[in-house]
Amino acid sequence: MTAKQQAILDAALQLFAREGYAGTATSKVAKTAGVSEGLIFRHFGNKQGLLDAILEQGREHAKQAFAKVVMEADPKKRIEKALEVPYTINQRDYELWRLIYAIKWQTQQYDNSMYDPVRLVLTDAFKQLKYADPKAETELLLMYLDGMATALLLHEPDNKAAILEALKQKYDL
């Protein structure tokens, strides 16, 4: 990965997140990156390839974010760590996450299977803790995470900490 290649990816991420994928011209990406337009197509083939390269980096970030949840042995702590995931997102990665959340409404094939490993370990945790419907609890928790992440990315509520506290109480944490 050369410096200019990374510059293209950075510029594209910024522009795609702010103006949308279809709303961003490759010429603008090139200008922002300080690079000729042709270089984009040499390195990434076409515009879609550029988006794919960004989303690939995003998938790595997601894996990292959930790694600590999957690795946790204690079921109660596992659930607690899952609830905290949205809070662990680094502010400088917000643009990447905003793009990922925007894209999932634009493409018809929403890839929900990405979270299957997390699903597995959460269902197991709820089972160990004798919850009535572990699978439903898992889906519910994932919905919370989605709503929480949306709130953080779009309007960053002032009482973040209190909200997390209220949520933890519902799981006796």
Added chain:
Amino acid sequence: MTAKQQAILDAALQLFAREGYAGTATSKVAKTAGVSEGLIFRHFGNKQGLLDAILEQGREHAKQAFAKVVMEADPKKRIEKALEVPYTINQRDYELWRLIYAIKWQTQQYDNSMYDPVRLVLTDAFKQLKYADPKAETELLLMYLDGMATALLLHEPDNKAAILEALKQKYDL
């Protein structure tokens, strides 16, 4: 509102929701609606005006969806009705909601004040029920609603009813 005007709105909603606002050409809207392209600009001024007209209809739908929550006097029932809101969305309005959810990631000015009346009555309900932090509880509930609506619109989980049940339990309902 003439028949052709409504045909334009219907076609635009369908296309904007499926292919995105920037990804949809006005010529395609015209073709889908069975109308000349010029008519779109006569009635709605420009492409943005067309989107605005659709979103205005959306705001009316949202008001209606939350009306029963705001009107409920009993605090416990009020919370219960709020939790059920995503389930009351009519399947034929899904395209409209998908567009609204997609748009909020594309425009920078996310209008969160729209839910302020709901916020007010929910905070009041939690206060009456002696919750420790009524405002945090309200934000948490709104986040759940957002996550639930997202799930319903994007991948319709098979255990919808069980998830709602698990959630209601957390509020002793």
Added chain:
DNA sequence: TGTAAGTAAGTGATTGCTTACTTACTTAAA
């Protein structure tokens, strides 16, 4: 060691096509 051959990175002008929007005109109804 000197140089010829090879290669990946990078440029910017140009391509054919699509875009949002306009214009000049026709139709229909009150």
Added chain:
DNA sequence: TTTAAGTAAGTAAGCAATCACTTACTTACA
């Protein structure tokens, strides 16, 4: 007969993608 609804054929700007070309650097070998 006025006016709103509607059309078909534009226009200029913007689009993704390609092109022939240059630059910077590495490798092979006489």
